[in-house]
Amino acid sequence: MINFPHEFQLDAKDCGPACIKIIAKYYGRFYSLPFLRDLCGITREGVSFLDLSDACEAISLRTKSVKVDFSVLQTIPLPCIVHWQESHFIVVYKITQKQVYVSDPAKGLCKYSYESFQEDWLKESKVGAVLAIEPMADFKQRSISDKLERRKTLENFLGYFTPYKKSFVNLFVVMLIVTLLQAFLPFISKSVIDVGIQTNDLDFIDLVLIANITIIVSILLSNMIRDWILLHLTSRINISLISDYLIKLMKLPITFFENKLIGDILQRAQDHERIRDFIMNNSLNFIFSILTFFIFGIILFVYSPVLCLIYLIGSTLFIGWVVFFLKFRKKLDWEYFDVHTKNQSYWVETIGSIQDIKINNYEKQKRWKWEALQVQLFKIDQKILRITNAQNLGAQFINQLTNLMITFYSAKAVIKGDITFGVMISTQFIIGMLNGPIMQFISFVQSAQYAKISFLRLNEIHELEEEEENETNNSIKLPEDKSLLLRNVSFQYSRNSPYILTNISILIPEGKVTAIVGDSGSGKTTLLKLILRLYKPTHGELSMGNLNIQNVNLKQWRASCGAVMQDGKIFSDTIQNNIVLDDENIDYARLKKAVMVANIAAEIEAMPKGYQTMMGENGRGLSGGQKQRVLIARALYKDPDYLFFDEATNSLDVINEQKIVTALEEIFKNKTVIVVAHRLSTIRKADQIIVLKNGFISEIGNHDMLMTKEGGHYYELVKTQTGDTVNG
Ligand SMILES: Nc1ncnc2c1ncn2[C@@H]1O[C@H](COP(=O)(O)OP(=O)(O)OP(=O)(O)O)[C@@H](O)[C@H]1O
Numbered sequence: 001m002i003n004f005p006h007e008f009q010l011d012a013k014d015c016g017p018a019c020i021k022i023i024a025k026y027y028g029r030f031y032s033l034p035f036l037r038d039l040c041g042i043t044r045e046g047v048s049f050l051d052l053s054d055a056c057e058a059i060s061l062r063t064k065s066v067k068v069d070f071s072v073l074q075t076i077p078l079p080c081i082v083h084w085q086e087s088h089f090i091v092v093y094k095i096t097q098k099q100v101y102v103s104d105p106a107k108g109l110c111k112y113s114y115e116s117f118q119e120d121w122l123k124e125s126k127v128g129a130v131l132a133i134e135p136m137a138d139f140k141q142r143s144i145s146d147k148l149e150r151r152k153t154l155e156n157f158l159g160y161f162t163p164y165k166k167s168f169v170n171l172f173v174v175m176l177i178v179t180l181l182q183a184f185l186p187f188i189s190k191s192v193i194d195v196g197i198q199t200n201d202l203d204f205i206d207l208v209l210i211a212n213i214t215i216i217v218s219i220l221l222s223n224m225i226r227d228w229i230l231l232h233l234t235s236r237i238n239i240s241l242i243s244d245y246l247i248k249l250m251k252l253p254i255t256f257f258e259n260k261l262i263g264d265i266l267q268r269a270q271d272h273e274r275i276r277d278f279i280m281n282n283s284l285n286f287i288f289s290i291l292t293f294f295i296f297g298i299i300l301f302v303y304s305p306v307l308c309l310i311y312l313i314g315s316t317l318f319i320g321w322v323v324f325f326l327k328f329r330k331k332l333d334w335e336y337f338d339v340h341t342k343n344q345s346y347w348v349e350t351i352g353s354i355q356d357i358k359i360n361n362y363e364k365q366k367r368w369k370w371e372a373l374q375v376q377l378f379k380i381d382q383k384i385l386r387i388t389n390a391q392n393l394g395a396q397f398i399n400q401l402t403n404l405m406i407t408f409y410s411a412k413a414v415i416k417g418d419i420t421f422g423v424m425i426s427t428q429f430i431i432g433m434l435n436g437p438i439m440q441f442i443s444f445v446q447s448a449q450y451a452k453i454s455f456l457r458l459n460e461i462h463e464l465e466e467e468e469e470n471e472t473n474n475s476i477k478l479p480e481d482k483s484l485l486l487r488n489v490s491f492q493y494s495r496n497s498p499y500i501l502t503n504i505s506i507l508i509p510e511g512k513v514t515a516i517v518g519d520s521g522s523g524k525t526t527l528l529k530l531i532l533r534l535y536k537p538t539h540g541e542l543s544m545g546n547l548n549i550q551n552v553n554l555k556q557w558r559a560s561c562g563a564v565m566q567d568g569k570i571f572s573d574t575i576q577n578n579i580v581l582d583d584e585n586i587d588y589a590r591l592k593k594a595v596m597v598a599n600i601a602a603e604i605e606a607m608p609k610g611y612q613t614m615m616g617e618n619g620r621g622l623s624g625g626q627k628q629r630v631l632i633a634r635a636l637y638k639d640p641d642y643l644f645f646d647e648a649t650n651s652l653d654v655i656n657e658q659k660i661v662t663a664l665e666e667i668f669k670n671k672t673v674i675v676v677a678h679r680l681s682t683i684r685k686a687d688q689i690i691v692l693k694n695g696f697i698s699e700i701g702n703h704d705m706l707m708t709k710e711g712g713h714y715y716e717l718v719k720t721q722t723g724d725t726v727n728g
Pocket of ligand 1: 258493500518519520521522523524525526527
């Protein structure tokens with residue numbers, strides 16, 4: 001089987017879904033990678049065999065997960081998925097007498113000897129993990145084909161270039177002028193020798209010199225104009241590409257960011273750069289290279305068909321040689337992208353966690369891990385360099401040989417009188433001009449390969465479902481009753497992970513304070529995030545009055561919510577902008593009130609630049625408690641209808657907390673408030689307390705009611721906090 005299907009993984013953790021895609025493709029069906037990724041319930045840690053098996057079954061591929069030795073593997077129906085090097089999945093599609101053939105999402109189609117395969121598959125153990133897969137009768141096509149999806153993205157992508165049609169036409173004209181002007185140069189050198197020198201006509205040579213200078217100056221000027229147009233075009237297109245990427249990113253659900261490595265996200269910003277570069281530089285130059293090639297090829301043919309033939313044979317060999325190396329480069333390019341992404345994530349993580357690295361003396365181990373990645377990168381770089389060297393050396397050799405043959409042949413032809421000396425000299429010039437496009441071809445092919453990888457990765461982002469697909473529902477009038485109602489809401493973070501919340505049915509009354517309490521890990525924050533619509537319930541429904549909350553425009557909803565989350569972030573901006581966020585329309589009275597209630601006013605005013613004091617990245621310069629109070633001020637300044645506090649005062653000292661809690665009582669009036677807190681002081685006065693236990697609701701009521709249930713969960717929580725004095 002020569003053409004077993006193959007798919008490259010687009011992300012470091014994509015190997016599992018990519019394997020399923022390969023196998024589905026083998027059975028003649030198309031499934032997009034994002035769809036399969038979703039089925040697998042991929043997380044930042046990747047997927048497990050169980051996730052893969054569940055995803056396969058969901059698309060009617062029957063699976064059986066077994067641990068077997070190599071002799072048994074040979075009897076399993078192929079293709080199957082095997083666990084590779086304890087950290088990767090690959091598809092095994094053929095086992096011959098001597099070799100094992102695999103389709104590796106990270107590398108492409110490869111083959112291994114029995115020994116090296118077993119080494120990576122079994123590692124230290126005697127048996128290795130295999131997922132045997134067979135299609136069921138109802139194994140069906142799900143959606144449109146890969147090609148159609150890609151075409152759609154390509155059309156979108158080309159849409160960035162259409163507004164600049166006029167500039168492209170100008171560019172085309174300028175480049176055409178350059179190419180045509182260059183076409184005069186061989187005729188000029190020919191006439192200098194054949195007419196000027198032969199007839200000793202000095203005036204003619206002067207004239208030709210002036211003509212030559214004029215042409216060269218015109219070419220330089222045209223090139224200058226071309227570069228200017230290109231710069232102008234490139235920067236504009238670049239800005240729209242990157243800002244649209246950012247807009248798209250901002251519209252993606254939070255799960256996207258939780259499940260992706262930072263390196264992957266950063267890499268994609270560079271992917272735009274690569275595609276733009278390919279289109280603006282390589283492809284445009286390539287088009288004109290073809291034109292130059294044809295024009296000078298024709299001139300060469302007119303001068304001497306034999307010389308033209310020699311050149312064509314040489315060029316065909318040259319191109320054949322370059323193309324021969326393509327498939328080797330392709331595999332390496334993917335490997336390079338993969339390791340490069342990991343490397344980028346590693347940098348971001350290391351710098352972000354430098355405090356913990358230092359406290360735990362973790363520098364050396366961290367550096368060793370980084371070095372291991374560098375070794376991987378270095379090895380790939382080395383391989384790429386080796387291939388590039390071999391490719392270039394061979395190409396240059398063919399090229400030089402062709403030039404030599406042409407010089408040799410034309411020298412002989414001059415002696416024989418078949419061509420003039422002028423033709424020989426201008427032939428050299430033509431060959432020089434023809435070599436440019438050939439070199440351009442190599443660079444075109446190489447950057448096309450990079451651009452293709454980048455394109456596939458971007459395609460995936462543009463295909464992703466946004467947090468809110470239908471933004472047209474913003475005209476919906478909100479119901480009179482703004483209570484929130486959760487009906488049988490259950491939630492799991494990914495498809496195969498355990499349920500964090502199960503069957504939650506609660507009413508959060510409008511204008512009242514609801515507190516959520518429970519042990520650490522019981523799902524309080526998750527519940528809050530569900531209500532904030534950062535996640536969608538896996539089952540069940542969330543409504544405002546009698547309107548399903550999905551029908552409320554997300555922006556409108558978030559505008560009416562103020563939240564202080566446990567991991568709230570301070571931006572590196574002034575303290576004032578951190579509170580108001582929109583620095584164009586500041587309501588100073590509201591700002592004053594917010595900082596007073598949050599009990600941070602005095603501290604801000606005591607700062608050297610007051611409200612204009614710049615915050616370091618993530619609030620450097622503020623204590624934990626100050627950060628929390630700035631976040632509270634931010635939520636209050638918004639003056640929202642709904643307020644969400646997730647352990648918003650846990651970093652504060654008792655006095656500060658008490659002051660804020662008292663001040664908040666006034667603010668809470670007529671607002672719908674949900675407070676998650678461990679400390680009793682903040683929840684005792686809540687109108688309703690919801691007690692969560694392992695994702696289930698264990699009790700609901702107010703403090704006094706719940707305290708009557710001796711032995712109840714809330715009663716026990718209070719008891720552990722206050723000792724035995726549970727009556728207050
Ligand atoms: N992004 C995530 N992906 C997967 N699992 C998560 C994620 N966030 C939280 N969890 C899991 O969900 C469970 C509930 O977490 P949650 O943060 O909601 O608990 P909590 O009650 O707020 O805890 P705490 O009082 O410690 O803040 C935990 O077991 C946690 O491991």
